[in-house]
Amino acid sequence: MNSVLGIILQRLGLGLLTLLVVSILIFASVNALPGDFAQAILGQGATPEAVAAIREDLGLNKPPITRYFDWLAGVITGDFGTSFAQANMSSFAGADTGKGGIASVADQMWPRFKTTLFLAGTAAAISIPLSLLLGILAALYRNSAYDRFINVSTLSAISSPEFFLAYILILFLSFLNPILPSLSNISEGMPFLDKLYYTLLPALTLTLAVTAQMMRMTRAAIINLLASPYIEMARLKGVSPMRVILIHALPNALAPIINVIALNLAYLITGVVVIEVVFVYPGIGQLFVDSVKNRDIPIVQACCLLFATVYILLNLTADIMSILSNPRLRHPK
Amino acid sequence: MSDQEILLSVRDLKIEGRADETWNPIINGSSFDLRKGEVLGMIGESGAGKSTVGLAAMGFTRDGCRISGGSVVFDGIDLVTADAATKRALLGKRIAYVAQSAAASFNPAHRLIDQHTESPIQHGVSSKSDSEADAMELYQRLRLPNPEEIGFRYPHQVSGGQLQRAMTAMAMSCRPDLIIFDEPTTALDVTTQIEVLASIRDIVEQFNTAAIYITHDLAVVAQMADRIKVLLRGDEVEEADTRTMLSNPQQDYTKSLWAVRSFQRELKAPVAIHSTPVVSVQGVSAAYGKVPVLHDISFDIHPGRTVAVVGESGSGKSTAARCITGLLPPGKGLIQFDGESLPADYRQRNRDQLRQAQMIYQMADTALNPRKKIGEIIGRPVEFYMGLKGAEKRKRVEQLLEKIELDPATYIDRLPSELSGGQKQRIGIARALAAEPKFIICDEVTSALDQLVAEGILRLLADLQDTLGLSYMFITHDLATVKSIADEVVVMKEGKVVEQGPKVEMFQPPHHPYTDLLLSSVPEMDPDWLTNLLNERGVDNIGDAASAKI
The missing domain is CATH 3.40.50.300 (P-loop containing nucleotide triphosphate hydrolases)
Incomplete structure (x- = not known):
C-alpha cells in the first residue's frame, strides 16, 4: 500500500502546485479585464478625484504584484477579502450575514455554493446511475436497435445548446403539462422535498447534457475489453452475457469511466452558469455573472479559484480511484 | 481406448472467416471422433486452423468467424445448431478450455480461486465452500506450491507456469468430460513446460477426461496424445495413433514437419588465441x-x-x-x-x-x-x-x-x-x-x-x-x-x-547442473521421453523445483 500512498501524496502535491499556477492566471486575467470597480460604480460622469478616492479606499492603486501577494496571503488564511459591492448584493437570497451588513466574500459565496452543490448533486444522482445503466445495456446489446437508439438520442441531447434543452423541457414539463415549476427560486429554509421539486427541471436539463459522454465511455470501455482473452475464457466457462459484462469486463473498465465521470461532475458544478440563469436558480453561477458585471474583483477571483479547486479535487479523486481500481497496485507482489 | 463410447463426433466441419466484406473458408471440412478418456493431439503450423477447430469443438467461434457447415455432436447434442443457452449449460461444466496464455486468460481483477469456483457455482454443481476446498485439492494434485493459499492471490502475483497449472485446475473444477488444451505450454520455458505437461497428463488420466491437445510442437504432442491429427491451412493431412504417426508418417507434408530440425552448420576451427574479438x-x-x-x-x-x-x-x-x-x-x-x-x-x-x-x-x-x-x-x-x-x-x-x-x-x-x-x-x-x-x-x-x-x-x-x-x-x-x-x-x-x-x-557432458537441466528438459520425439524423464528425476524434482535447487 506504500506505493499507493506515495502516488496519492505526489498527486496531492501536484494538485496544490496547479492551484498556485491557476491563482496567478486568475489574478492576471481578472486584472486584465477592461474598466474597474470604481469606474463601473460611479458611471460616466464621475470626476477623476472621486474615482481616485474609491480606488485608494479599496487598495486598487497598489502595484499588482503587491495586491497578488496580499490576496494570496489572505486566501491561505481563509480570508477571501470583502466584496466591493456587498451593499448592492444584500438583496440576493442567502447573502444575509447577520454581521451588521458587511459581508465577507466567503459569507456571500458559501450559501450560493451550497445551492449549486445541491443542483449538481441532484443532477449527478440521476445522471451517473442512468448513464452507467444505459452504457452497460448498450455494450450488452451492441449494434442492436436499442444501442443505435440510445446513441443517437444521447448524442442529439449533448449536441443541442443547454438553454435550448432547458426551454424544450420547460415547454413540455411546465407549460404544456404543468408538472414542474419553470422558476427554481429556492431558498435555504425550504424543506428538502420542496427544494428537490424546484431543482428537478434544471437537474434534468443538466442530466441530458452530461449523460452522453458517460454512457458512451462506459459502452466503449466495456466493448474495448470484450476481445480480450479473459473475456473469451469467461464465455467458454458458460458464464451468462450479463455476468460477463458486469463481473468480468466492468471491473477492468473502471479507470476510464471514473475519469469521465469526474470530468462531468466538475462540469456540473462549474458549468451551470447558463442553466442557473435560465431557471433563475440562486447558485454560484449567477453570483459569478453578477460580480463580473459589477467588476467585483474579490468575488470573481474567489469564484474562479473555487471552480479551479473543484476541478482539481475531482480529477485528483478520479486519479486516486482509478489507481485503486487496478489490482496490481492494490495487491503488490 | 476403442472399447469406450464416442463422446465427441465432428463431421465435415466447415468454418469461414470474414475479411474484406466477404466470407472466406478457413476450415474446409474437418472430421474426427473422440472417445471418453482419449487425448487427441492436433498439430500444424500457425494459420493451420488448429485453434479454430478446437474452439468449434465447443460450439464457439471467435468474432468474425462462423461455422458454415457440418456438425459437432457432443453426447448427442449438435453444438452447431444448439441455441446459446444450451451451449452455455455445457461450457465450463462438461466441456472446458485451457488457453495458451494463462496470464492473459485469467481476469486481472479477481482472485484465482474466485475464478476457479465461478463455473461450479454458476452451473449449480457445488457450493462455494465445497468448490474452494476442491480447488485446494486440485492445486495440490497439480503440485502448486502452498495449495491452501495460492488461490487467494491475484493472477499478477503468480508465475506463468503456476498460472497455467491453476488454469488446468480451473478447467477441472466441474470434472468435465472434455477439455480443449490450446497450446498450453507454448509461452513457457522448457523447464517450466515439463512440470505443466506432467501435471496435465496426470490429471487427465486420473479423471479419465477426454482432451484435444493443440500444439505446433511435435515433441510435446508425442508425450501427450493417444492419437495425432495433422492440419495444413484448413485441410486435414492425416490422422493416426501417436506411435504410428511418429514412426511411419504417410504424407509428404507430415514427413517434412518431422524432418525440420535437420539444419546443421559445419563446425568452424577454434578461435585463434590472440585474435581481437569484435x-x-x-x-x-x-x-x-x-x-x-x-x-x-x-x-x-x-x-x-x-x-x-x-x-x-x-x-x-x-x-x-x-x-x-x-x-x-x-x-x-x-x-x-x-x-x-x-x-x-x-x-x-x-x-x-x-x-x-x-x-x-x-x-x-x-x-x-x-x-x-x-x-x-x-x-x-x-x-x-x-x-x-x-x-x-x-x-x-x-x-x-x-x-x-x-x-x-x-x-x-x-x-x-x-x-x-x-x-x-x-x-x-x-x-x-x-x-x-x-x-x-x-x-x-x-x-x-x-x-x-x-x-x-x-x-x-x-x-x-x-x-x-x-x-x-x-x-x-x-x-x-x-x-x-x-x-x-x-x-x-x-x-x-x-x-x-x-x-x-x-x-x-559434464555440464554445469543448470545446463544439464536445460538440455534434458527439451522434449524429444520419443513418446516415452516424458515418462522416462520423470522416473529419472523423481516427481518432486522437475521443472521449477529442480531449477530452484541449482
Missing part, C-alpha cells in the same frame, strides 16, 4: 531502476562467429543486448568493439560506432513501421549511414532485397502487412544489413516463426555470415536452434553467466 563484454552489471538484472557478465564474440546466448525468460539475455547497443548504459563494466571501448550510452556514440552493431527483433510485426513501404524501411538506414539518395539508394535497396532472397521488383513497393511472417523477418535482416555492420544481435528472431520458415531464416543468416564475415550474438531459448547454428554458447541464469564455451563442449 565485441567484448567485460564485467558488465546493469539494473532497471533499482532492480539489478545483470551481475558481472563477461563474454567475447569473435569475427565471423555466432555466439548463442541461452537461458529462460528473465535470465537477462535481452538486457545484455541492450547494454551492448547502449540502450541501457551498464552500471559497471565495459563494452569494447574491435578492442576499443565504446561510450556506455548510445547517444554518445558516433554514427560509425552505431552503424557497426545492428539488431534484428523477435516480432517482425511490431519492429517494422506498418505505414512505410519496404523500400522506405530499408532505404532509411541506407540514407542515414551511407548517405545514398534517389536512384543510388533504390539500387542499394534492390541489392539488399536480392541478398535476402526476395524479388526486388515484387516487394520494394509493398507494405509490411502484405508480407508473410517469414518475409517480414527477412526485411528485418535486410534493414540490419543496410548499415553494413560487422556485428548483428539476433533477439529470438525465429521464435515467432513456424519451424519450416524458421529454418529458412537460419539458413539465410548462415549464408550471409559466410559471404559477409558477420558476427552474430544469437539470443534464444530454443536449444535446437543453438545446436544448428552456434559456434559458441553462453548459458545465462538470473542475470549471471553460468557456463560458456564452444558448442561441442556445451552439448557434451
